[in-house]
Amino acid sequence: MTDKPNLLGWTCPRPLQNYPTIVMGHGAGGKMMADLIEHLFAPAFDNEWLGQMGDATKFDPSLWGTRDSSLAFTTDSFVVSPLFFPGGNIGELAVFGTVNDLAMRGAKPLYLSAGFILEEGLPMETLGNIVTAMAAACRKAGVKVATGDTKVVQRGHGDGIYINTSGLGIIPAGVDIGPANARPGDVVLVSGTMGDHGIAIMSVREGLTFETEIRSDTVPLYGLVEAMIEAGKGGDTPSGFDGHAPLRGIHCLRDATRGGLAAVLNELVDSSKVGIEFDERKVPIRPEVNAACEMLGLDPFYIANEGKLVAIVPQETAENVLAAMCGHEYGKNAAIIGRVVDEHPGLVTAKTSIGGMRVVDVPAGELLPRIC
């Protein structure tokens, strides 16, 4: 290409799109949702804590006079359909989704709130099964539901059940994991196969059947994170490097939920003002997930996960951290997939299977299957 339009730093001229109403794309974890947050929610609630824009918000310990641990706080809502799917259900998701958001700041999850919006006509047995699954998930994740709320809406006004959970956790002293901490030279890792959850949901929703069942990967990730933090010790970035404050251990963690790997990497390059290059061939993807994506015309890098994280760590400790991940039951297929670079800040590129290069952009709104 000979032309060089310079679009760096360019922002969308019509932030809330031309839509006079909310459309599904506003909730899909892509550019449309980011615009909604950036131009409506963030300015309305403007404060330093919301401004962290991480999976969870970190409260400095000086707020309550201690000097050791910090507090992490997060919330998430769960509106999945169907309520039960291969490998999980909405109750498990509601617990693991929120504890994972805490874990992505390095926080040990402690307490949850649980808000239930129930639709008139929801079978009591379904609700019972969901709540039982939630309770089991809480035990697995080591958290307690400490407060809750129940509302019922008229039949036709909900999808059976919506659940909101908020989570409180403790970030141990010395742990500083956040989306703005990626530095050129850092290494990018994923904790396992990408796209399992999204394809599992889609296979049920669209009535697709494959020779092997694709199961959601929903699991709590704090145990894995704890092992990674331990393995990452000693890899401290030298003080004053690149004009930034010293960073210890793991630099960034994100769970690759809506929008998948592509959305998470794009958020990280935006927050950290760096570029990322990864190698498509190094990203673990199950053959059946790949096949489903080929058939449906979808890109596996954009498919949601519920038990996989993306980590950015200093090069010196990358191999240690990888070994720790591979030794953990939820990180067996972990892999180093790329690195953080100085070049093209704000942009994620991928080396393709034939050795070419492409830009891996933010998804716009909803994922759309291609026609041909």
Added chain:
Amino acid sequence: MKYIDEYRDADLTRKLLADLQKTTTRDWTLMEVCGGQTHSIIKSGLDQMLPPQIELVHGPGCPVCVTPLEQVDKAIALASLPEVIFSSYGDMLRVPGSKQDLFAVKAQGGDVRIVYSPLDALKIAKDNPSKTVIFFAIGFETTAPANAMAVLQAKAQGLGNFAVLVSHVTVPAAISALMDSSRAESGTTSPDMKVDGFLAAGHVCTVMGFWEYEPLVEKYKIPIVVTGFEPVDLLNGILKCVRQLEAGTYKVENAYERSVSREGNLPAQAVIKQVFEMTDRAWRGIGVIPMSGYKLRPEFADFDAELRFPEVQAIQTKENPLCISGLVLQGRKKPSECAAFGKECTPQTPLGATMVSSEGACAAYYRYGRLGK
């Protein structure tokens, strides 16, 4: 994945690229006709690996991109009717009509559903006898057999509540129109539209064969190479085309033999012929190309959504004057030459379909423009 990974092989790619480099002695512009090929070229990064003398122009073969604004507006009007369930391939939903898109219709209460096959739409019709289920029958010769089959099955099953909004287009007519328009302007070849050879769309040829291209090669004296979709397939097609150009020959060549025969898929062609007949069709941004599309034959008029809801027939719309997607689709302008590019028009706020579709030329330029390449 077996039968796919072999065609995405890095070693084979390197070897073919070396061959291509050796073969190429001067500048050549090739047009890949099909949007699926464009998508694969961009996704694999192949465009940036080619010898600098080879330029690929993205052709008008993205079915979403060429569906005329007027048909999109009709789709939006139909989908807004309370008695209608409107079903469509997924990527049509974000294509902007003159005022809104199908996503917005859905948000305002319209029953709009994504289906993977027109047969899924038939099932919806069976399950909802009190509603009229309309399927947006768009695309090239590739989607035409399945869409025709849905109409045949609806007729056989007496599904009176099923209808199609047809906007089918065909490839050979588009190639003729592109060549004619460029030659009409300058006597030989217009300076801003110089295509030396075509990579014909492998999937279209799987259905239709490639005999239709033989007269075109004779008339316009340009090579046409039937080409597949994986990177190795594409390189193979490009190499065959450049070899012809360097040797000064022009013929139809088949670089997608594992899928395409000269005659094509005869039963599929028979189904198309049974249900559809040729008609003049408008192409988004290009205008009407004579005998370039399919419409339902009169005996299937009962399944024609435009006849069933005559109010939509009156819909006539003009395209945004800022948008030059038509010139882009014809390979006559680069996306970055458009005044609206990256300003009024982005993948999130597309003015034209070439910015909507992930394989549209403008969307591709937008992504790579930011890399400064």
